[in-house]
Amino acid sequence: MLCPVCNALSLLDVLCPKCGSSAEDEGRWSDWSGPYSPYESASFDSSDIASASEEYCLHAVRCIRCQIAFTAEIAAWHC
Ligand SMILES: [Zn+2]
Numbered sequence: 001m002l003c004p005v006c007n008a009l010s011l012l013d014v015l016c017p018k019c020g021s022s023a024e025d026e027g028r029w030s031d032w033s034g035p036y037s038p039y040e041s042a043s044f045d046s047s048d049i050a051s052a053s054e055e056y057c058l059h060a061v062r063c064i065r066c067q068i069a070f071t072a073e074i075a076a077w078h079c
């Protein structure tokens with residue numbers, strides 16, 4: 001599979017669930033998990049990652065307006 005956002009083929013098109021502003025990509029979620037995670041006390045549920053489909057690339061995104069961080073599933077392209 002090919003993630004269009006990771007490969008700069010498509011812009012992230014995710015809106016903040018709280019305020020509706022556009023959110024910016026913070027990279028693949030897998031890059032943010034682990035001991036070096038900047039979101040040490042964030043309330044992310046790691047079970048979400050385990051259940052993520054291979055059809056999606058899970059991204060960490062942040063709202064440019066209210067700065068909340070959340071995850072977005074980017075539909076992968078088949079090639
Ligand atoms: Zn991706």
Ligand SMILES: [Zn+2]
Nearest residue numbers: 016019063066
């Ligand atoms: Zn927001």
